[in-house]
Amino acid sequence: SYELTQPPSVSVSPGQTARITCSGDALPKQYAYWYQQKPGQAPVLVIYKDSERPSGIPERFSGSSSGTTVTLTISGVQAEDEADYYCQSADSSGTYHWVFGGGTKLTVL
């Protein structure tokens, strides 16, 4: 099987920049996607195709890719951004199309 690795937690103060990473061997060959999930709610797509932002997602959310690591960056973090964030991608062979990272809990201090 294929694995994506995320840090379990990231903490930042309001107004600071949060960076959440996701590592996987196939990421140089596959797009990555990011979902935000607040407690008791369904996931929401915040970044697709590494760095594209869906309509309605604030500009402070951005994505980037470098080698085997992709990064979700939240600039000027707000209290409402406190949530779990999951990356998702596929393996290089196309066998596993829908693989999630373990999730990162973003805490706004």
Place this chain on the structure above:
Amino acid sequence: EVQLVESGGGLVQPGGSLRLSCAASGFTFSSYEMNWVRQAPGKGLEWVSYISSSGSTIYYADSVKGRFTISRDNAKNSLYLQMNSLRAEDTAVYYCARAIVGATSNYYYYYMDVWGKGTTVTVSS
């Protein structure tokens, strides 16, 4: 408004069966691939199953293969998940999600852009 609404969850004994439904509205359901994704209590997201827009292509996670069956009725704008031989480890919130699948000149892409609110399945005696 684009919407997905799951139903059919509940409490079931180990070894039992349950059928989940997902009603789609606000978009042309027959044009989209669909996924089921689950989340066990306090755990992360786990992809369960995929079905193409026509229903001709289906994939399952190894953890449910042979026990779960995904299907769809495009005339009724509905997605289904038949779950048999349920185990305690199948306890989770089950989400249906609209899948976006395609290719650019460089890469294929696979992601989920619309999610339902989920339905809870509890497997316990």
